[in-house]
Amino acid sequence: MAGKPDVRRKRSHETRARAQTRPPEAAPRPLPDHNAATPSGRGLGALARRLVHRRTPVFLLIGLISLVAAVFGAGASGVLSSGGYTASDSESARVEKLLDERFHSGSPHMVLLATGKGSADGPQVAASGAEFTRRVAGLDGVARADSYWTTKDPALRAEDGRAALVLVRLEGDANETTHRAGELAAQLSGIQGDFTVEATGLAVINSQLETQSNQDLTRAELIGAPLTLVILLLAFGSLVAALLPVLVGVVSVVCTLAVLRLLASFTDVSLFAMNVTTALGFGLAVDYSLFLVTRYREELAQGRNVLDAVVRSMRTAGRTVLFSSLTVVISLAALLVFPITFLRSLAYAGIAVVGLAAVSSLLVLPPVLYVIGHRIDRLDVFAGLRRKLPGARGGGRGAWHWLATRVMRRPVLAGTGVAVLLIALALPFGHARFALTDDRILPKGASAQTAADALRTDFAQAGTSPVTLVLPDLPLTDRAAQLPSYLAELSRVEGTARVDGPLGSWAQGRRVAPPGPPSAVFGDARGVWLNITAQAGPNSPAGERHAQRIRAVPAPAPALVGGQAAALVDTKDALGDRIPYAGAVIVLSMLVLLFLFTGSVVVPLQALVLNTLSLTASFGAMVYVFQDGHLKWLVGDFAHTGQLEVTVPVLMFCVAFGLSMDYTVFLLSRIREEYLATGDNSRAVVFGIDHTGRLITAAALVVATVLGALATSQLSLLKLLGAGLALAVLVDATLVRGILVPAVMKLCGRANWWAPQPLRRLHGKVGLRDG
Template identity: 55%
Template sequence: MSNATRTTTAGSPPPGPGLGKRADRSRLAALGRLLVRRRVLVLVAVLLAVAAAVPIGGGVSDRLSGGGFTDPAAESSKAAKLLADRFGSGAPNLVLLARTSGSVDDPRAATAGRDLSRRLAQEPGVLSVTSYWTTPHELASPLRARDGRSALVLLRLGGDEDRVRDIAKELVPRFTGRQGVLSLSATGTAQVYVEVEKQSDQDLVRAEAYAAPVMLLILLFVFGSAVAAVLPLLIGVCSILGTFVVLRVLSELTSVSVYAINITTALGLGLAIDYSLFIVTRYREERARGLDTAEAVAQSVRTAGRTVLFSALTVALSLSALLVFPLYFLRSFAYAGVAVVALSAIAALVVLPAVLGLLGPRIDALDVRRLFRRGPQPGADHDTLAGPADGTATGGFWHRLATAVMRRPVLCAAGVITLLVLLGLPFTRISFGLVDDRVLPISAPAHRTAQSVQEEFSSRETSALSVVLPTVSGSADRDRIAAYAARLSTLPDVARVDTVTGSYAAGRQVVAASAASFAAGDASWLSVVPSVEPDSSAGVKLAERVRADSAPGPVLVGGDGAELADTRDALAARLPEAALIIGATTVVLLFLFTGSVLVPFKAVLLNLLSLTATFGAMVYVFQEGHLRSLVGDFTVTGSVDISIPVLMFCVAFGLSMDYEVFLLSRIKEVYIETGDNPRAVAAGLERTGRLVSAAAVLVAVVMLALATSGITFLKLLGVGLALAVLLDATLVRGVLVPAVMRLAGRANWWAPPPLRRLHRKLGLLSA
C-alpha cells in the first residue's frame, strides 16, 4: 500500500493532483495572468492613486491625538468630566514651576506671581489657576519648595484631550522662560502629551534614517539584485500612504492616536518585505522551471499569493482584537494595523505581479552577487534563498536541522520549551502603571521639570484624588461632608483632604473653610492628597479604599490612582473577548488552509509559547532596568504601561502567525504530493527556513528602528517585537514545529469525516 493510500485511510485529505490542470482553473492564477496582460494600465492607476494619497495622507499626524490611555466610560473619567463641567476645576493638567533667584516670598516675586496667576486665569480654555501666591496662607505651604526658591502654579485646562493639547501648545511658549523675576518651565499631562507627540515625529524621521541604509544592504543581499531589492519598498510606500489616507478619514469620525503612525510605518515596511520576498522567490522558482513570465507570475500568485492572502487575514484578525478595548490608543493600532495589512496584501497581489510582468527576466538586473563570485556558476539560478524546484532538498542546513530534530523530538522540544519558559519568568513580577513624564527622554523639558517638582516639593498636590459628590452640598449636608472628609483623612497613605468645610489631616480639621470652589449647586467634591505615588500599587489601593468607604451620597472617584484601577479593570474585562477573537479566528482560518484539526491548535499554542521570552524581557529590561546599555537609555519606573502588554500580544501573535502560514503552506504542498509526514516537514522547513530567516532579520531591523525612539513604550514595542520575530523564526519554526509535527505524525492532517467534507467544500488551499 502506498503512502498516499495509507494517509487516505487514516482520515487525512488524499494527495491531490499535481500543479497542472488544477492550477489552470485557479482564480488567483487567472488574476496573475490578467495583471500581466494589463500591467501598464494597473501601474498607471497605482501611480495616480499614490499621487492623490500624498496630499491627503501627508499631513495626517496633525489630525491625530496624543492621548487615549484611559477608558472614557470609567468612573474616573466621569468624575473628571463632572469636575470640569460643574466646578470648572479638577486635577491640574498643566503645572508651571516658577523659580526665582531669591525667595518666592520676596515682594517682587510675590507681585510677579500674582500677576502671572491673574493673566493665566484670563486665558481662553483655562478653567482654574491655583498658585502659591493666590492660595490662602494655611494651604499654600505644599506649593512652596523646601528651599523657598521656587513655587508651583497649577492650571486646569478645559476640553477633550485634543483641545487641552492645543491650549497647552499655545500657552506654554508664551508663559515659560523668563517672566520678570521668575523663570518658568512646564510639565503636567497636557505638556507631556505635547512633547511626546513632538518626540514621536522626530523619532519617526530618525528611525527611517537609521533603518533605510541597513535595510537596503540586507535587501540587496537577500534579493540578490538591485532591481528586486526595490520591490518591497514600492509595496511599502503603497501600503503606508494608503493607510495614512485611511487614518486621515477616520480622524474625522473618531479619535485616533498619533502613535498609530509609528506602527503603520513599521508594519507596512515589515509586511511589504515579507510578502515581496515570498512572491519574488516563488516567481524565480517558476522561471527556473522554464515557465515564461506570464505563467510564472500566475503560478506565483496562485501559490505564494494564496499564502500572502491567508497570512494577511490572520495578522489582520489578530490586530482587530484590539477594537474590543475602550482605550482609543489601542483601537488606533487596530485601525492602522488592519489597514496597512490589507493594503500590503493588495499591493503584493496586484501591484507586484504587474511589476513582475513588466520586468520579466530583468528582475535580476544589477545582480550584486556577481561581485562575490569567483567564476561562472553553471546551473545556478538567481534565487539564493530557494532550494531545488521539487521541494525535496536533502543537503541544506534547514533540512539537516529538521531531520536531526525529528530524530530526538522529545528532547529538542523539551529543551526549547524549558528555555522559553525560563526567559518568560520575569513576567510574573510585572507591575502596571500609566503614561507620565517618564516615558520622555531625560533631557525633555517636561520630564526635567516633573523630576524637579518631585524632588523639591514635599506634597503631591498635582496628583490628588478627586472625590465628587453629585448631590450632596447643601448646608444641611455640610456636617456629613466634614465627617466624611475627616474619616478619609485617616485612611493609610492619605496626607490631607480638602473640601468645602476646610482641610483635614489625621482625622481632624487643620484649616478652616476657604473660598476655594468645592461646591456648585447641589454638588460638592473633595481633594484627597496622597502620600504615595498615585499610579503605583499603593496608589491604586488608596483609590480602592476611598471608593469602599461609606460616603454621604453617590460618589465618583477620579485621579491617577483611580484611572489606573479603572484602566486595569477595563482591560481585564475585555481580555477574554480579545483572546477568543484571536484564538477562534486563527483556528478556523488554519483549518480552512490545511484541512487539519490538530495543526491550528498546535500553531496557537506554539505562538503563545514563543511570546513568553518577549514578555519576560518586557519586565526584566524595561521595568527592572537590566541591560539598558543594549537598548538605549530610558527612565526605569518600576512599572510597565498597562496597555502595552495587550498591544504587544496582538501584534506579535499576528507576525508570528505570518511565518506559520508560510511554513505550513510548503509542508502541505509536499505532503499532498507524497503523503509522507516527516519528509514533508523536512522539505517544508528547507524550502522556507532561509526565506523566513531572511524575512525575520529584515522585519527585526524595521522593529529595532522603532526601538531607537526616545519614548519608552515605543522603544519597548520595538525591542519586544524584534525579539518575538527572531525567536519565532529560529527556535520555534526551526525546532519546536518539526519536533511537535514529528510526534503527532499522521495525526497532523487528521480531521473527522464531517470536517473533511466541509474542508473539501470550503477549503482554500488552492484558491
C-alpha cells in the first residue's frame, strides 16, 4: 500500500515528461504557471489558515451577523417599491411629476366600479352614487374623488347604463398610495348601499402585487430548499456534505434581506428584488459552496491532511469562486446604464447579493470544513454515487468524459448541429411585442384584474389611462386666444376620442361640452394640462402611435406629453438608446477579465459567443409561451396579453449571461490547469469537462431549481423570469458546456491559448489565475 502513491507519482512525472518532449506541432509550449507565486493565491491560503485558527470567534461573529441581519431584514418587504418600470428621466416622467406636485392631479390611483340594481341615472341610484362619492372623498388619505354622478361625464357610465365609475386620487408618495389603496380597497369593496363595488387602478394593482409577491416568495422557498437538498445529496452522497452548501445559502439569504432593506433607505428598490435576489443569492451561495466542498473532498482523497486540504481548496476553488462572482457582478452592473428604477434596483441588490454569496462561502466554509474534517462523508446516503465523484474516482471515465471524447472526434458535426438548434429555438423572438406591466400581471381572478377587465369592456371612453399633456408656461391671459385652436387640432388627431381641459371638452375638431366646475382642476395661473382620451389601449401599438401623433402637433407653448402610452414610447426609446452601452460594458469587461484569467485572447471571444448562444432558447421560449400563449400548462395559467414586459429581456440577458460566465470560469479553470501541466489541448478539454461536468450539472440544477421555483408564482412577470432563467442555465450546462465548448476548442486547437507577445508578458505580471 505504501508504494502505490510513489507509483502514481512516477507515472505522473512520466506523463508530464512525455508532454514536454512532444514536438511543437503536436502540442504548443504551455504558458508559464505563476499560480503558486501569485500574492492573491497566498492571500486566500493565508485567509483560510487564519479563519481556521480563529474559528471560535469566527463562528460567533457569523452567528451574530446572521442574527442581526435576520432581525433587521424581517421588515424588508414593507419598504420595497411596486413601481419603477418606466424611464425615470423621460418626458412622460416629468409630466407625472408636474401633475402630482404642481396641479395635484393626474390619472386616478384608484378606480371604483359601482354596479347598481337598476340604471345609474335613476333618482335613487344617482342620489346614492353622489353620497357614496362624497363619503369616499372624506376618507383619510383621499385627495379627491369624482364620479359619474358628480361630474355627469358620460364616459364614466357603462354602455349598458347600470354601472359607473368613481375616480380617486390619494395623498402621499408611491409607497404611501399603494398601502392606503390596499386598505381602502378592502374597506370599500363589496356591497355599499345600492351598489356592489369593485376596486382597481394602479395603486390597488400595486397593493395586490405586493401581497402576492410575498406569498410567492414563501412558496418558492418551500419548493426550492428541499429540492436543492435532494440534488446535493445525489451529488455528494453524504448528508453532512450536502448540508454545508445549504447552511451557507441560508446565511446568504438572511443577509440579502438586510441588504434590501438597507438599500431601500437610499433608493427605490423593486418589490420583485425580494423574489429574484433571494433566489439568486441562495442559488449562487449553494453553487460556490458546492465547488469548494467538492475540491476539499478531492484534496482529502489525494492524501492531504485536513488543514492542507482546506488551504489548497481556498487557493484553487476559492480563487475561482472569487473570480466567477466578479463576472456575475459585472454582468449585473450593466443594468445600471438604464434609467429605469426596476432594472437599477435589481442591479444594486443583485450585485450586493452575489458578493454576499461569494464572501459567505469563503468565510463560512474553511473553519466549518476544518471542524468536520474527515467526517465530511458521514451519513452516506448514496455511497455508490459518491465513489463516482471527481477526485474519488481518480479521473475515471464517466458520462461527461464519454461525451467530450465523441464530440471532439466530430467537432464540426456536433457543434454545427447544436448551434443550428439553438438559433432555431430563438426564431420566435423575431416577432416579440413589448408593453408595460399592467393589471394582467396579476393572477386570473384577482379582484383588481377582473375589475380592470370590466373597464376595458364596458368603459372604452372612460380615460382612466389617458394621454396627459402639460403646457406649464401658458398663463391665464393667453389661454382664450391660443388654446381653442390647439384643442381642436388635438381632437382631430387620428385615434383621439375626446380632449378635456380648462375650456371644456372637444371632439372631432369642435367643442362638445362647455367648461364646468370640474374644469378648474386643469390649470393654475401659470399653466394648464389636458386629458386626452384615446380610442386604443395604452399598451397597444395603436396607443403608442397615438401618443407620438399628439407630440407632433404644434403647441402654442412648450408642451410635455405623458400617460402610459407615452411612457411606453419613452421606455422603449431609453432601452434602445442604452442597450449598446450595456453591451459594451459586458463585452469589454468580460474580454479583459477572461484574458487576465486565461492569458488568451481567443478563449474570451469564444466564451462571449457561446454564452450568448446559451440564451437563445430562453428568448425564443419567452415569446412562444408567454407572448403567444403556447404550452401554458408547463408554467401554470396566466393572463395572456400577447405582449412581453419591455424590461424583462434586458434583465434576463444580464442575469443569465452572468450565470453562464460563472460556469465558464469554473470549466476554464480546470481545462487550463491540465493544459499548463501537459500542453495537450485536447486532453485538457476532456479533462476539464470530465472533472467539472458532474459538478457543473449539479450546480446548474440547483440554480435552475431555485430560479425555476419562481415559475410557480401567480404573477406572470415572475413566471417569465423564473422559467426563462432556469431554461437558460440548463441549456448552458448541457448543450453549451457539454457539446459546443469541446467542439469549438477542438477546432481551434493550439490557437485557443494564443495571445500576442506583449499581452503574454502583461498576463505574466498581472494575470488573475487559479491559485
